[in-house]
Amino acid sequence: MLTQIINGHILTSQGWLKDGSVLINDGKILEVTNSDLAVIGAQVIDAKGMYIVPGFVSMHIHGGAGRDFTEATLGAFETIAQAHLKHGATTIFPTLSSTTYEVLCQAAAVCDNLLQQPESIIQGLHIEGPYLNKNMAGAQWGDYLKNPDPAEYIPLLETMHCIRRWDISPELPGAHDFAHYTSSHGVLTAITHTEAEYPEIKAAFEAGFTHAAHFYNAMPGFHKRREYKYEGTVESVYLIDDMTVEVIADGVHLPATILKLVYKLKGIEKTCLVTDALKYAAYEGGAIDDPRYVIEDGVCKLADSKSLAGSIATMDRLVQTMVQKAGIPLADAVRMASETPARIMGVDDRKGSLQKGKDADILILDKDVNVRCVFSYGKMVEGTNTMIH
Ligand SMILES: [Zn+2]
Incomplete structure (x- = not known):
């Protein structure tokens, strides 16, 4: 028609x-x-x-509508995708937070299946962890955290075709071998939950880490050790011109001034807007079923309200925040939610622009x-x- x-x-x-x-x-x-x-x-x-x-491309998203992708079922994948689709995410790369190898395999099998379907909103899988620096990953996934293990990631990438992105801490032993392998297999490889400084970030970039996950979050900025000052991961990423970034632009994880700064320094073509949404995103009217969390000020916090637990944003809210709070032109904000993530995730032949x-x-x-x-x-x-x- x-x-x-x-x-x-x-x-x-x-x-x-x-x-x-x-x-x-x-x-x-x-x-x-x-x-x-x-x-x-x-x-x-x-x-x-x-x-x-153009429809938005959601490249870092854990859940929505009360469900999480680590449930590793077709039902969870479809429910979450449909909930975010209503908020403009016409392309979704589901994110698995740190979990067991068995769950990774099971979720990848579900995703492989979905990719066979015509007109799928889901276009590939994103794995975050479990190869994370314990100092920077907190207690959240304590039991799953480990160093990169080629006995896991090589067979997983060889048997499953859906994996398009994988984020780990670049300072771990074996991280460079991991990045050589993943990047040479067409998987976007990103740094995350890291305390790496410039020499480590530069070496990581050369090894194949080309993107920084939730920029500014779970990584240090400029800081002092005793009487001397040091660049953090943040400044190091700015110094690598070709390293792309993503920001959780929900207006809570980063202040509007920082969103503006990222836009100014990294620019539209190197910056993506991501929700990093938890299961309580796009959950209209749903009740919080986990006593560890509360929803307050448009974000999910730990029950004591003292720290953020994660985002409940949807793609439309990110664009709204960029325009209404950070004062960025609508066209530029939309491009950071569509064209740029489509290009970085390798689907720009089909997605990301009109x-x-x-x-x-x-x-x-x-x-x-x-x-x-x-x-x-x-x-x-x-x-x-x-x-x-
Ligand atoms: Zn995440």
């Missing part, structure tokens, strides 16, 4: 296009044109003067950056009939 979206500001690679239209056919973008004349036979969608932008031939993953956003309409592979999965002519 031919669909034509008209009467909106369309985000193109040349900037905003007004009075144009987006034509969709067979789940793909047929054309983005500067004409809004009705095409014969097309179903017309009226964007009512709102913004028409271009002829790409999957018709399209959002309509209102002036307050609320998602009003979601198209996934050309099908309207969220929106109102009043938009259909």
